[in-house]
Amino acid sequence: MATSSHELRARLVDYAWSAWSCLGVAGWSKSSFAGCIDIDALVLMTGRLGDTDARLRDESIDWCVSNIALVARSRLAHLLRGDETNPSWAAYAATLQSATKQRWPGAGTAFDWTASRKSRVPDRADGSTLALRCRALLGATARGEVVRILLLEEGNRALDARDLAVEAAYTKRSISEALENLRIAGLVVATSAGNSLRFHFQRRVEIEALLGPLPEIRTSQRAFCRVLWAILRASEEAADTSARIRLVEGARLVRELEPEMRRIDPDAVVLGGEPPSLDVLLDWCIATFDAHFGAGLPPH
Numbered sequence: 001m002a003t004s005s006h007e008l009r010a011r012l013v014d015y016a017w018s019a020w021s022c023l024g025v026a027g028w029s030k031s032s033f034a035g036c037i038d039i040d041a042l043v044l045m046t047g048r049l050g051d052t053d054a055r056l057r058d059e060s061i062d063w064c065v066s067n068i069a070l071v072a073r074s075r076l077a078h079l080l081r082g083d084e085t086n087p088s089w090a091a092y093a094a095t096l097q098s099a100t101k102q103r104w105p106g107a108g109t110a111f112d113w114t115a116s117r118k119s120r121v122p123d124r125a126d127g128s129t130l131a132l133r134c135r136a137l138l139g140a141t142a143r144g145e146v147v148r149i150l151l152l153e154e155g156n157r158a159l160d161a162r163d164l165a166v167e168a169a170y171t172k173r174s175i176s177e178a179l180e181n182l183r184i185a186g187l188v189v190a191t192s193a194g195n196s197l198r199f200h201f202q203r204r205v206e207i208e209a210l211l212g213p214l215p216e217i218r219t220s221q222r223a224f225c226r227v228l229w230a231i232l233r234a235s236e237e238a239a240d241t242s243a244r245i246r247l248v249e250g251a252r253l254v255r256e257l258e259p260e261m262r263r264i265d266p267d268a269v270v271l272g273g274e275p276p277s278l279d280v281l282l283d284w285c286i287a288t289f290d291a292h293f294g295a296g297l298p299p300h
Contacts (some may be wrong), residue, residue, distance in 0.1 A: 004282040005235045011289050012228060013053050016046050016060070017088050018293075022128045025059045026118035033128035034293060035151060036214075036223035039135070040075045040169070045225045052090030057092065063101045063119035068123075070132065072140035079222070080170040109230075127215030134211060142170045142178035150188070150201055151208060152218045158191060158198035166259075167220060175228035217292060223260035224292070230257060235278045243277065251275035262286060 020036045021027040046060045064071055072161035090108025097103060098110040122129060131148050145168035153159065161179060165172040179199055182188040188205065190197040201207055231253060238249050255273055261268055270276045270284045
């Protein structure tokens with residue numbers, strides 16, 4: 001079990017390095033990233049990883065300080081809910097708070113940190129940095145998230161405000177206001193579906209030409225980061241417990257995470273039949289990670 005937890009943590013560190021490198025963080029190599037980087041989910045996961053890789057932690061803070069307008073702190077507060085007492089995140093957020101003189105959700109006590117000033121926003125445009133371009137144009141706002149999410153839908157599939165609110169990690173009210181503004185601007189249209197309205201682009205070709213290219217992998221990176229982190233943390237906390245407890249914890253996680261797990265892997269074997277143990281969930285995490293990003297991302 002300990003080996004599996006270690007392997008998953010190492011994969012998440014490589015994932016974070018690869019994504020941050022694409023965003024302009026100084027690393028040993030510039031690698032590609034197949035998905036659309038969710039900036040806030042990446043910030044949160046990096047903070048939670050803490051000093052697993054101190055250079056990753058420090059250089060990501062350098063990027064956030066230099067590009068604070070591209071990080072949605074209100075959205076981070078929504079993504080953090082239920083994990084406000086995480087000590088690694090508390091220290092990371094407090095250090096950002098001290099460096100930016102702005103409030104960060106869940107901040108605790110800062111650690112000593114010195115800016116390297118090496119981070120640069122990338123000039124290259126590829127699928128991984130779609131969210132960056134949306135925020136550069138529309139700000140780190142609910143509107144920017146709605147545009148990003150709709151762009152990632154295959155075939156211009158329409159979504160309702162509830163679906164958008166879940167993926168965007170904003171309140172339904174904020175999403176409704178964003179949709180109305182985008183409708184007034186002539187970018188989205190609403191169609192009736194039962195008792196709800198569903199929204200899609202009116203001018204997708206033009207919007208994609210402006211903000212593209214799109215990523216190879218359209219999987220929600222918000223869901224990806226949440227699920228893999230939650231399973232890793234639960235497994236590490238239950239490392240010395242009995243098989244029965246690990247089975248109970250596995251069942252609890254599936255109840256809590258099933259919607260996000262299905263967003264990542266609609267046909268997930270672990271969601272059928274008997275509830276899986278934490279060990280089975282760890283194996284699923286590693287297999288899912290490798291299916292999305294290969295057996296290993298390029299070394300940083």
